[in-house]
Each structure stands twice: as structure tokens, then as C-alpha cells.
Amino acid sequence: MREKIVIVIILCIALHVYCEEIDIVNSISFGITNSFFYNFINTDNPLNPGNVLEFELWSDKTVINNLWTISISSFMMFTIDYDLSFFMLEDSVTGEDITDVYKTGDFNDYYHFYLKKLYVDFFLFDGTVVLQVGKVLPEYGVGYIWKPTNFLKNKTGYSKYLVDCYLFYNLFSFELLYAPNRSFIPDDYDDDETMDSFDDFFLFKSSASFDSHILTLLFFMEKDIKTGINYSVQLTDGLIFYVEAVMNFDNYIRRIRKNSEMDFELYNLDAPYPQLLFGINYTPDFIDWTMIGEFYYNGDGFTQQDWDDYNQCLEEIDEFAEPYSELKLYYLDMAVNHFLYNDMSGFYAGLHIRQNDKFFDHLNFEDTLFFSLPFGIQNYLTMVFSFDNARISLIVFNNLYSCNNSEFSFAPNDAFINILLNYKFNL
Amino acid sequence: MEMIKKLLIVTFIVVFINGIYPENNGKEILTKVDEYRNYLPENFSMDFTEYTDDGKKELYTIRVYVHNTQKVLCSFLSPSRNLGQYYLMLNNYFWFFEKGMNSPIRISPRQMIMGSASSGDISRIVFSDLYSVTSITDNNEQLVLNLEALPNTGFTYEKMVLTINSKNYKAIKAECYSKTNILLKTINYLEYTFIKEKELLTRFEIINELTQEKSIVHLDNFAARKLPATYFNKDYMKFLNLKD
Structure with a gap:
């Protein structure tokens, strides 16, 4: 881990020194965020x-983010974006510091290095x-x-080794x-059984x-x-309408079913x-608020x-396995992960719904309500107070209602409070 | 009798004025008004700085890159927290991108970006492409133009009442209305300056009539500047790295 950080720092300094001599455009942003997170755990x-x-x-986590973009003449642009986080976790039952439990892999000494982006653009x-x-x-x-046409979304958010070629012609x-x-498999992925299911992939996009139409x-x-x-399409001055349609011919869908007693199987x-x-997306002319409504099939x-299959498996795990037995934890873990x-x-x-003017030193609100069928409702309320380069954010999540068979009843928490203190500046 | 005379004179003047400035001359008048915003026909840049109503505290500065009246790119120069944010106007429709985002997002012209100025106030530099003149009234060396938004142009305001100087066609004041005739903003055009032998609008005041917030806008640093045509494509926004 330390080697990775040292290499990145040396690389950045070397590029900076080298690029100073050949007239570069250098954009650096630094941000430091302290995140205090309190969960009201859904014990049901x-x-x-x-x-x-x-x-x-x-949990309490401090994240330092650095986004550095260096343009070298008009031919090449180098981008690096990484997070360095320091965190502390407390056991929900005993109240003890359990951060040590996470001292494995990339989680060392209470910090975690996450390289979000590292790529070069060549302009031809x-x-x-x-x-x-x-x-x-x-x-x-x-x-x-939701963005159903964001086809790389299901690739766990990790990104590596990608070659992407863009061609621009007028408005095309x-x-x-x-x-x-x-290339999208996380470093710590160790499921040999499904490892082979990952394959090379291609994506072609034309726009x-x-x-006012974008297709x-x-x-x-x-x-x-x-x-x-x-x-x-922009229908009026304050109204944008959009649609996404996807046809999937893949077999990404994962289900769980019972083969025999305490023998469950995952299948596609x-x-x-x-x-x-x-x-x-609607913005009325009499108030600086924007409302967005989406319906997703x-x-x-x-x-x-x-x-029914899923619930039956969970019931049997609960009924037959000992409360803290390895078998129970294994099956629950499997059910959670999938x-x-x-x-x-x-x-x-x-x-x-959100306030649009976010650029001045005052309080802003935004709120998102999620509905799922079978019926469930969740709510995210965000309040942000901005002052110069500093921001204080309060995010409150509420699992308002969920009936049986709604995935919202499987939410890990009934509610959480997240307080973020952020200071960001650009050079 | 005196009253009837006055009414006849007023009616005559109104009819006469409408005869002088028929509707098909409206576009010509607006084009002349637009001349005070266009430093060059295409490929130029200017800095758009908004101050508090007393004109002392700078709120932000945006560099506006004009490819032509239909393609305008805006890049923040200050404050530092907004560096790396871009607005792109294509055919009067808007996209926003900030460094660190994976793709640009579409915004409507009404989605305010800062202070009293909307994205449309900043990046739309012409009236003639967006509005038609429905009536013109002569009012003591001033022409009062009633403007109505042209369909499918992505206009910022449904209706405008634009007061201009009848001799030199400089805009003096604009009142911006919603479709339901609510007065949204009043813009007072305060100062025109000669820049390289061309007289240009350089200072105006925006009053948000709904909140009574006021701010002053300065336009300066006019310069010929040609950016590659690809910079004005919304999918190219994530490759932008402009600092001056």
C-alpha cells in the first residue's frame, strides 16, 4: 500500500516538474471530508x-480526495483521481473499536487507498x-x-485497463x-467458480x-x-423529458433456490x-426549485x-442453523452478497426535489423519495450549508414503509444519519 | 373636445409608429440591439463577472467562449471552488459538467446557476434568434418593444418588454415575464464602452423581482479566440481543461 502511494506521489511530482517546462494546463483539486455515520440498524x-x-x-471516516488533471500541449491529458481514507468502526453490540478487524488486504492501519481514475487522453x-x-x-x-443504459454499472464500480476511442463530428x-x-474484477475478488464468467467486452455508442433532441x-x-x-428533449423552457429503453440478452440475473434441506443454490x-x-425534469418559473420524477420498469x-423461493431459503436458515453458527453466517452472507x-x-x-442555487453561502435542501413495487418507500433528505470552500451536509435516510416481499424490508438500516464536513479547493 | 383631439393625436402617433416599425422590421431592430453584445460575429471570448448589488463584492467570474450565437461554452474562473465547472449551450439547450463527474447532465435554461443570472442570461447574447417583436411603441426617444419567444428556440423568458434608445438602438431596460405574465426579472443596461473601436455593453443590473435580489454584471476581457469545433460537443465536455 505504502509503495502504491509513494509511486503515485513520485509520478505526480515528476510529471509536474517535467510539464512546467513545456507550458501545461494544470488543474488540481483537493478535498478533505469527515464523515460521521450513525445507523439505526434494522434488526428485523x-x-x-x-x-x-x-x-x-x-463509523467515522476521513477522506482526502485529490483530482489532478494535466494537459500537455493540446495532444495529451493525464488524469489521476484517488481517495485516501482513514476510518474507525465501533462494534454495535459491545461498543468496542473493531477497526482492527478490517486490517486485511488494502485496509491497513486504519487507512485505505482507493485509486478511482488513472488514465491518459490522446487528442488526435x-x-x-x-x-x-x-x-x-x-x-x-x-x-x-436510475440509468438502465449505464451498462457498466453492474461491474461493481471498479475500473481498470480500458481503451476507449471517441470520434466527434459536428453534433455527432x-x-x-x-x-x-x-479488467473489472475487484482486486479482492476470489470466487473461482464465477471468475470465468468475466469476459472481454466491447461497447459501441453513437449520439x-x-x-433540443439528443438521441x-x-x-x-x-x-x-x-x-x-x-x-x-427539452419541451419548454423549464421542462425536459427523457426516456431510456434497454433489451438485455444476457443472463446476469441471479436467483437463489433450494435443492434439498439446507442446500441452497445460486443460479442465473x-x-x-x-x-x-x-x-x-421540471423547473417552474416562479421558484428556483427543480423537480424530477422517474418511473422505471x-x-x-x-x-x-x-x-417465495428467496423467503423460504431465509426461513430455513433461520430455523435450522444455530444463531451465530458459521453455517448460518455463511448462508446469510451468501444471500446478502447476491x-x-x-x-x-x-x-x-x-x-x-432540489434547490437550484447551490453556489452561495447559505442553506440548501434536496429530497429524494423512492417507491418500489411490491410497495415500499424510502426517503433521503439532504441539507447543505455552504460557506466559501467549506460545506456541512446532513443526510438523513428513512426506510419509511415496506411490505413483505419488498426489497426495502431487507434494508440494513431503518434509518441513518450522516454528517459530512467537507473542505474543497482548486488550484 | 380637447380630450378627443388628444386621443386622435395619440391614436395617430401609435398608428404612425406602427407604420414606421412594422413587425417585419422588428428583427432588424433586434439585430441592431444585438450588435452591442457581439464583439465579433463568431469565435470570441469575454468575462462575465457578477457582483453584489453595491458592486463591491465579486460573486463569480465566468469566461464565455462564443463559437457562434448557437454554440457557447462557459468556464468558471472564480471562485476557486467552482473551477472545473462548465456550461455548454448548443442551439439554446444546456449541459453542465464538473471535473470528477463521469458525464455531463442536461439542465433547463431556468435552472439558475448563480445569483440573479440564469444560464440563459450568461450564454445567450442575442435577442433576434429567440424573440419576435409583436408591437413597438415610441416613447420620447425610446422604443418599447414587446417581445414574444419564438417556438422551439429554448428561450429563457416567455415574454419581454425591451426598452431601447430609438437613435442608437442601445438597450436601456428589459422586463422579463413568465407565460402567466409574472414579472420575473428586470435588467437595467447601465454602461456601454468602446472596445477596439466597437461600442459594447459592459455593465448591467439584474433584479430578481421574485426575491428582490439585485446584482451587477460586468463584461470585459473581450478577445478574439477560436476554440476547436469539437469543444462545442456535449460528449467532449469531459475532456475540457480550460484555465484561461
């Missing part, structure tokens, strides 16, 4: 009854063609709360992305703007294929499925049969 959670998986009561033909090579995670989609753009085998077509190929289309449902998202949501929170229902709706 069937995935974690009585908090046997030891979800921590509170006066920027008409851009070649991007390195660790980066492109994002696609026009939705605010094209993108061809290639990622070699296993065109016509007046994007996507084609993604790994073992199987996904195709998607997204479109947005091998069937194509569609996804569809509608959204509007998620074709890979659990059917009633899937929920539970796609916020991706298991067939229908979702979201309502987001």
Missing part, C-alpha cells in the same frame, strides 16, 4: 436477524479523435435516479470501448443532437448482448428482459415465485 431484517452479521452502529486531428487509455469508468444514460459523436478480460444508441457485447437507446435465469425508464425484477439492493423489484418510481 431477514438477511441479518438480530444484526448477527455485525453491521456497525457508527485537432481533438476530432480522442483515445483514452487507463483506469476509468465511463457513464451512460440520461436518467437522474461515436465511441468504441474495449476492456480486456477480468446525435438535433435542436443515443448503445450496443454492449460481453458473453451476451445488451442494446439500449436513450433520448432526451437465462432469459432476455427489457428495461424502460421515463422521466421529467425493471424487467429483471423478482417474480412472486422468486420471492442481493441486488435497489435492483430487485419490477417497478420503481422516484421523486426528487
